[in-house]
Amino acid sequence: MLKKSLSVLALSALLIMNQGCNTSKETADTSSSALRLIVLDPGHFHADLLQKSTYNDVDSTVYVYAPEGPEVKSYLSKVEKYNSRNESPTNWNEQVYTGADYLEKMLAEKPGNVVVMAGNNKRKTDYIKKSVDAGLHVLADKPMAIDAAGFELLKEAFESAKKNNVLLYDIMTERYEITNTLQKELAKSPEIFGELQKGTLEEPAVSKVSVHHFFKYISGEALVRPAWFFDVSQQGEGIVDVTTHLVDLIQWASFPEQVLSPSDVDIKTTKRWTTNLSPSQFKLVTKLDSYPDFLTSSVKDSTLSVYSNGEINYTLKGVHAQVQVLWNFQAPEGAGDTHYSIMRGSKANLIIRQGAEQKYKPALYIEAVGKDETYAAALEAAFQKVEALYPGISLKKDAKGWQVLVPEKYEVGHEAHFAQVARKYMEYLKDGKLPEWEVPNMITKYHTTTQALQKAK
Known part of the structure; x- marks a missing residue:
């Protein structure tokens, strides 16, 4: 049923828009001044965060298609709070259809030209394929595939997107965290970094560890997660979920703007293990009094075990890399999700730390390799080129090397x-x-994660 009735004027405009979308054009038209968003089955809070801001080239009317339930209600509630906040309010006009045929309805009506997806990952790859087949652009939350079968369908989706001249893209937010950006930039400097080392299985040349938490606060409110988030057949295991970001960063920083292929990947070892939740913890984060039937196979003696942790050791074009994702229930007081990263160069290691010493804020360090007496002067000279790209950054000498000091203007936060x-x-x-x-x-990224899961299982 239509949850929000349209005014006569808005309905007329929608009919005109639909007529335009259903003409002989088989691909989404983005030649007009405004993009028109369709939000499909928003079951993850990342869908909300995409609408925490407004965009000059995006129409304020958003068309939402979803099954009836608490997830779409939560999404709409958060968007309404962005609309009604005192500082920089948004002006989204949400037109919502809820019904069992929501996907078919969206594909038939196509009131927009860009489909946004952030929700149940078991359904997402099919959503992607059907949307690009229908000539719609897709901006999808990660992961776009959670197993080998999903990866094969995703490859078909990319072929269809190419055929229909639409753009399929996933939301890689970690590229925009300033320490990750600067780590990549410094690694491109032969004077500062030297050459990326090959590393070994025991000491990878590139390593990234990400720690996440089931209970957290988003936009100032305690996050309520859907029960399916704890079902790895719907959410995906940790080894194919958060590791998507980590594998992406390794490719992006180690081989910038280079075309990679699955043949460049050699998976060496993998492992997976569970995080255990008590009934009270599950209730706190889901607001449910009991485990749903689809989780009972993962429950023993009232404890829910979730395969949310994983590690992949692999080589990429001969460079040893490691990614590891860990999920705890709740962060220590004053902390949050954390990230550790090291890139080993012939002249220096570039290290991101985010522990208690850094007050749980990511900090980037340059630690020289060896005892080259001329390195400090060479670093100072080469750093000026990076500083020109990011005015205001500076170096601070410490006992181990140098910390890159970053002005607050670059530290916009994960939600931004x-x-x-x-x-x-x-x-x-x-x-x-x-x-x-x-x-x-x-x-290549989704080949790495889904093949790692197969190997781990």
Whole structure:
């Protein structure tokens, strides 16, 4: 049923828009001044965060298609709070259809030209394929595939997107965290970093560890997660979920703007293990009094075990890399999700730490390799080139090397990164294409994660 009735004027406009979308054009038209968003089955809070900001080139009316239930209600509630906040309120006009045929209805009506997806990952790959088949652009939350069968369907989706001249893209927010950005930039400097080392299985050249928490606060409120988030057949195991970000960062920083392929990947070892939740913890984060039937196979003696942790050791073009994701229930007081990263160069290691010493804020360090007496002067000179790209950053000498000091203007926070990804995607839509390396590297990324899961199981 239609949850929000349209005014006569709005309905007329919608009918006109639908007529335009259902003409002989088989691909989404982005030649007009405004993009028109369709939000499909928003079951994850990342859908809300994409609308925490407004965009000059995006129509304020958003068309939502979803099954009836608490997830779409939660999404709409958060968007309404963004609309009604005192500082920089948004002006989204949500037109919502809820019904069992929501997907078929969206594909038949196509009132917009860009489909946003952030929700149940078991259904997502099918949503992606059917949307690009229908000539719609897709901006999808990660992961776009959670197993080998999903990966095969995703490859078909990329072929269909190419055929229909639409852009399929995933939301890689971690590229916009300033320490990750600067780590990549410094690694491109031969004077500062030298050459990326090959590393070994025991000491990878590139390593990334991400720690997440089931209970957290988003936009100032305690996050309520759907029960299916704890079902790995619907959410995906940790080894194919958060690791998507980590594998992406390794490709992006180690081989910038280079086309990669699955043949460049050699998975060495993998492992997976569970995080255990008590009934009271499950209730706190889901607001449910009991485990739903689909979780009973993961419950023993009232404890829910979730395969949310994983590790992949692999080589990429001969470079040893490691990614590890860990899920705890709740962060220590004053902390949150954390990230550790090291890139080993012939002249220096570039390390991101985010522990208690850093007050749980990511900090980037440069630690020289060896005892080259001329390195400090060479670093100071080469750093000026990076500083020109990011005015205000500076170096601070410490006992181990140098810390890169970053002004607050660059530390916008994780939630703001969603708008940065969206704006970059809109640039690509205007250009009518993604960078040459993006699609093959997305395929390589999901090959890595889904093959690692197969090996781990």
